Amino acid sequence: EAQVTQNPRYLITVTGKKLTVTCSQNMNHEYMSWYRQDPGLGLRQIYYSMNVEVTDKGDVPEGYKVSRKEKRNFPLILESPSPNQTSLYFCASSTRRGTGELFFGEGSRLTVL
């Protein structure tokens, strides 16, 4: 089944404790992206990747890192999480020159205390 898989789905952590949210897709998509969803703000892009070893900042990259060492994986790294990073995170993928249809993961709800 074609899908985007995120882990963990739920996480409660404390300020400053490094964490990684993994994202994997099995559709051989070149493009992958991370979004955060906050009430009243909709979906905001954090980082995106056009292909292996090619990443770029989205609209709200502060406090996040990403890497794209393999085509299927695009982990989101919070080196020193803070409470304002409490949010619902979505990973998505698509073909590079696709029609704009993004395939989303189920989301990862992160709480930073």
Next chain:
Amino acid sequence: AQRVTQPEKLLSVFKGAPVELKCNYSYSGSPELFWYVQYSRQRLQLLLRHISRESIKGFTADLNKGETSFHLKKPFAQEEDSAMYYCALSGLGNQGGKLIFGQGTELSVKP
């Protein structure tokens, strides 16, 4: 600046009533517009795109370049239409799937 605006956070209608979710955009070139839907406890998924000019689940949306709008419409709402709806714009063709999302509108269809 590229921007997508959905002016209504919440839209509540009764079953069988017409529904229109508003979406306005700001973009200087030729945009591609989309509607994504997120049902309760499900992942976001594409509902429809303007280039397809199709009707999905009874929903339609027409791109009005003069008014820079892409409103989503359905003549008779159903309870199963209750969900979060996001309008999205793709205007950077070379970047493939880069989308800018609006703030979202929660549609509640009451019995």
